[in-house]
Amino acid sequence: MTQLIKIGWLFPNMFNLHGDRGNILAIKAEAQRRGYAVEIEQINLDSEAFNPMDFDFLFCPPGEMEHFKPVVEFLEHHKDELIAYIEEHPMLVTGTTVSLFGKLIHRDDNSTIEGLGILSLETTENHSVYGDDIYYSCQYNGKEMEIIGSQIQMMDLEINEESPFGRLKYGYGNTGKTKYEGAISGKGIFTNTLGPILVCNPWLTEEIINLIEVNKGWTAFEAHRDNSLELMSLKTKTALIEKKETRLVKLSER
Amino acid sequence: MKFYLALWFAKLMGIAIKLVSRGRGTNLPGEKALSIDPSFVKHFKNIDYSKVVFITGTNGKSSTTNLVTHILKENGKKIVSNLEGANLLSGIATILAKEASLTGKLKADYYIFETDERYLPLIYAQLPAENMLITNLQKDQVQRNGDPDFIIRKLKEVINPKMTLILNNEEPRSRFFEEIARRSIYYSVSRHDESFTKGNDYPTQACPKCHHDMSFDYYNVDSIGAFHCEHCGFASKTNPEYEVTDINFSDRTFKLKGVVFHMPYDLPFMFYNYAGALAVCEEICGIVPVAAAKAFENFKNIGGRFEVLKYNNKTIKYMRIKQENPDTLQSALNIMASDSNEKMVALGLYVVNDFVPHYINTFYAFDCDFKPLIDSNVEKYLCFSEHVSYDTANRLIYEGVSKDDITIMDSDDIKEIFAEIDRAETDNIYLITWISTFEKMKKFIEGGQN
Structure with a gap:
């Protein structure tokens, strides 16, 4: 019998800023390498029967804040299901959209947007954009790893009592003033990291699939992926980080 | 006053x-x-x-x-x-x-x-x-x-x-x-x-x-x-x-x-x-x-994005794209794909260096459809540039190109780029890279070093 992994891609057309479909390609490729069939469903404002629990993995890409209100209205009906979902199931939320899962978004024009309140985050839109590389260590599904990517930061993210997803080795992270990057709640990753993160860091992608295998009661797939290309990429990127000029506050001073 | x-x-x-x-x-x-x-x-x-x-x-x-x-x-x-x-x-x-x-x-x-x-x-x-x-x-x-x-x-x-x-x-x-x-x-x-x-x-x-x-x-x-x-x-x-x-x-x-x-x-x-x-x-x-x-x-456009160089018996068609901009990359890919002749594709995506901090951004390539290019009779791929070559190669791999068909060169050394061009059997070369590397290549050719 075919072993099927179902992926829910939240608002792909509305939230489509930074080559985010790469994350879908990465998770699909890793699942297929392990011999699983993959079904991808796009969820949009017109989806009538969205139930997070129907999926093994949910991905919500970054989007323009202009579109946040209708999405909050849509997801509000599924808030409790999403809270339950991330307790056990992997979910990845990237970039600006992280704020949507928090409590309140303060916009640059002094208006506010009420988030879903799934996490106790608060975000403040910045007057200008900050773009840079980001490099940090983190733990997911019990595995320590290093993550490399890029960050286009349009808002500062106060994680309050939430746990940070990563500890910065380089980069702006949540506010440019702390060593924290993103937040993690249960199995839900809420990160500023673009790249796409799952393409540049296949070790994270592997852990997501490992977790799906556990959730589905499948036997763990033994053969590891050949990550040599991505490891070389990591090496050249960290070499750039080490030598480049930066105006960030040093991590030792945060 | x-x-x-x-x-x-x-x-x-x-x-x-x-x-x-x-x-x-x-x-x-x-x-x-x-x-x-x-x-x-x-x-x-x-x-x-x-x-x-x-x-x-x-x-x-x-x-x-x-x-x-x-x-x-x-x-x-x-x-x-x-x-x-x-x-x-x-x-x-x-x-x-x-x-x-x-x-x-x-x-x-x-x-x-x-x-x-x-x-x-x-x-x-x-x-x-x-x-x-x-x-x-x-x-x-x-x-x-x-x-x-x-x-x-x-x-x-x-x-x-x-x-x-x-x-x-x-x-x-x-x-x-x-x-x-x-x-x-x-x-x-x-x-x-x-x-x-x-x-x-x-x-x-x-x-x-x-x-x-x-x-x-x-x-x-x-x-x-x-x-x-x-x-x-x-x-x-x-x-x-x-x-x-x-x-x-x-x-x-x-x-x-x-x-x-x-x-x-x-x-x-x-x-x-x-x-x-x-x-x-x-x-x-x-x-x-x-x-x-x-x-x-x-009408002659000033500062156009396309230039053709003659190198030995080969024609290098240079296309300047805007980094961080999927639309110009997609246009360049479409132009290559519309040429059904055998070709070499040299992709030198690079670090974004408009201002400090310089940073690596290749994610925009995932917005672009590489499939028509891949199906358009490509003899060989070269992915070069010091910090971005592996990511560029990876984008091709995710579109179905075999890793073995890609030469990855984590360098911007133009002599190495020309050496790869020399190795191609085809004389039809497409080049995407930043203007600085292209200018160096142009100078190299104009200096009679071909």
């Missing part, structure tokens, strides 16, 4: 710079003048704002500005324009200082300015143009702009009910502004042989009017094509006033309002520039298409 001091200073500085280095100084005199008189541009005399046209947007500003200016000049009009692409307030200040009399008086039939969309509010505050052409509003320069809505908000500060807008009929974000303007004129390109579609795993965008998903029937250029929103009915118009039709790639001709035009460049993204330029020329400047057609015969 401050204005006169600033004007004379800018004029002298402009002359001095020209003596030292021709072609330079498109910003500096204006920059200095604005530091003497912060309202410098506002103080010029005799500018009729109904004769001022701003050309703004993500892609195509320079080409459209160049073409409008060329058509008008060929039709005997006196034009003031920032042709060298200095599109900030300081660039406009420089050209106005150069063209004005010693008392700050200007005498021109029309003022055609390419304007950086991000700095539009600053420019408009001193030069309230009554006409604006928006080429398109796309994902671009994310390190500066974040997302298209960031730019839309900048434009909202400027666009007002007094304005006439010339809008790209097939670009939803620009079309959004039709609700604000006094008058909107639409330019368009009909479906042609190089129009394309993308699979439904390539996202589109949200409707700017109702937030629901937008559908594209086809694309003429990435993210631009016949669109509709099933939820609210917002759609590209079926009868735009200025539509490029009957595009004939072999004859290099197209039609607009029944007039046959020679195509100086048969590249799909240029077709919108043609249509937009013709709309400005007729609607704002009274030059009808039949009068404009003659000017197409001898």
